[in-house]
Amino acid sequence: MFLFHVFLYYSFLCSAVLFFGIGLNRSIQVTTGSLRVNFKVFFKSLISILGTSIFTFLITQYVLLPLKLEEMFPVIALFIFLCLNSFIEALVRITAKTSTSEFSISFLMVLLTIYESSSLLESLVIAFSCMISFLIM
């Protein structure tokens, strides 16, 4: 029930786009494209955000936090995100022949997810909710 409330909170009540302003400018640009391309962008971003959130959360929790270096997590997030994004973009190019660069939105959503979450499952729910709020826009 708690996770459902978290989902509702970040999807509708405090939408990542409208409340935190993530991707407010890009949402205008993305909506001008075709529906098929937009869904591909959505799924590609969703996979990279979820993957980056998981790895960043685990590294922050078990490596950075014991070393008291938790403020350095954006660098780790950026590193993981760039690696994962390059891999997924290569796949997308091969299979769907589309190349997208939604770097800023995805990176900010990962940062928001890690900042606001207290467990791995919660971070996944927040990341998913952020993408849903972006999709709704």
Add this chain to the structure above:
Amino acid sequence: MNKKATYTLIAASLAILIPAPGRFVYGIVFVLELFLLMLSGTCITYLVRKFHLEEFSTVATLFVLTYVTILYKQIFIVTQTEIALTLGFEFFLPTVSSFIIGYIFNKTDKGLLPRLQYNLLAVAKFSVFTLIFFLFRDIFGYGTITFFGKNHMIFEKVLINPEKIQFLSFFATIPGALIMIAFVLFVEVTFFNRFDILKKAENAGGVN
């Protein structure tokens, strides 16, 4: 004012100005951060090109920008804790904004100094817009003026009785900020377009 400049201004406004609380002190924080990011970003891009490491240009620049933002945030955590606590991850909004990235990765063969001059001038123009925007929201939205204070707190002075400006508190909200940005942009674009027309007319007159 050309279309590209207008779109950049809209994108930067939506990405940086809207999410932050409408207080003047946050405007100053963003302005300082924008200058710092543009300075470090331009220098690192120039160095990467100078050493012919273009393949690593994007990654190196993004890492440097992230490091600079973390350092900037740490300075605020130590000196102005309340601001750092309120802004949280919003420190990273200018880092990945299209405004900073667009100017830093702008392909040009100019040297470091002309490039710095061009980029910092763009930040200076946007800073004026930012400061006016935050100042207006602070004074008329909240009826206060804020600045860096002592003991890690924000200094706040009440200028107008909040009961007198209740109808203006709409500008303190996000929809109010959106409407205000639209209005300021309209005024700015109209002003610059008129200015351009006058300039063209003067030039035409000079030729004749």
